[in-house]
Amino acid sequence: SRLYSVRMRASENESHENGGKHISGGELLSTYSDLRISVNTLLEKALNHSRGKPDFLQIQCEIVNQPIKIVNPLTVHTNEVTTVEEGHELVRNLLEKTGVPKAIIEKAYQQIPEYSVRGAILIDIHTGERVDQRLDKGVRVSKMDWQTRNFKKWATSKAVPYNPRLKEALILATKVCNHKSTIAELCWSDDPDYITGYVASKNIGYQRITQLKHYGNESGCRIFFVDTLSDLHTYISYLEEQPILVQW
Ligand code: PML
Structure with a gap:
């Protein structure tokens, strides 16, 4: 239906x-x-x-009027780190593995806005420039889900603890990384009580990192590193409009 x-x-x-x-x-x-x-x-x-x-x-x-696309979840790996600095060192290493050049990673870090952006910011991996022009709104990925029963089956079989935040973020990362223009995603929460974040890409999967900020910090981050955006408009409409169901 x-x-x-x-x-x-x-x-x-x-x-x-x-x-x-x-x-x-x-x-x-x-x-x-x-x-x-x-x-x-x-x-x-x-x-x-x-x-x-x-x-x-x-x-x-x-x-939803468009046909719904079914996609497999990214594989999940949790990386335990003991400090925030170690966490960000790992972010840099993982991003390099996905193909984002070192200089662009540093440029991206400098552009993480002080104010809270609601959605994601898009950074071009060739120039390091922010390309979405959405200011404080950013791009909001929409129209995706993972049926609870199927998610629970997956979580049990992978020995992943049932965590609604992980579920939500994994759905989003899976949708985003399923587009060929996405090289990688970097994210941590704006919730002051949640300090785990992740780097994701089609190749390295969903790599959780247990400390990417300190408790009490309300600044979150969500960056999509993108390539060949000759058609930025089509890419953004994929993120906002293409319905995706994650299924395992
Ligand atoms: C996790 O894998 O534990 C989720 C990390 C990102 C959470 C982002 C958010 O929902 O605020």
Whole structure:
């Protein structure tokens, strides 16, 4: 049966000129009969966030018209590090392995915005320049999910602990890395209570790194390193519009 894309966004001081402070966002695909549960799941997520209490909260449901593409999850590996510095050294090594040049990695680090960007920023691996031109919004990857039952089966068989954050991030990384223009993704959370992040690519898989910031820090990061963006518009519409179901 047809699926609905359900999206949530919550923020503080939404009317502020810089768009306010991003609190939480969420994405899922739902059948019509599950819509009540789905909307509630995202509502709970928005209201239980340690970044704060939203004064703006939006949940939107929209039927999916495009055919849904099924993709396999990236393989997951957890890298234990003992300091944030060690974590970022590993980020640099992994990014180099995916094909992002050293100089571009450094240039990317310098461009991580101070303010919180809601979505991802896109960095060209040839120039190191940010190419999305979306300022504080960034690009929001949308229309993807992984059915709970299938995810649980996968998690059990891989001995991965059931972690909704990991699930969500792995779905996103799997969608993003399934496009040939994506060389790698670098991400860590803007949640002050969550310090694990990851580097992902089609070749190295989803490489978790246990410390990429200190507790209490509310600055997150999500960068897509991209190549051959002769057609930036098509790439962004893949991220925003192409429905993807992860299946194992
Ligand atoms: C987020 O949802 O804020 C990003 C979390 C990234 C790491 C998830 C994990 O693999 O534990």
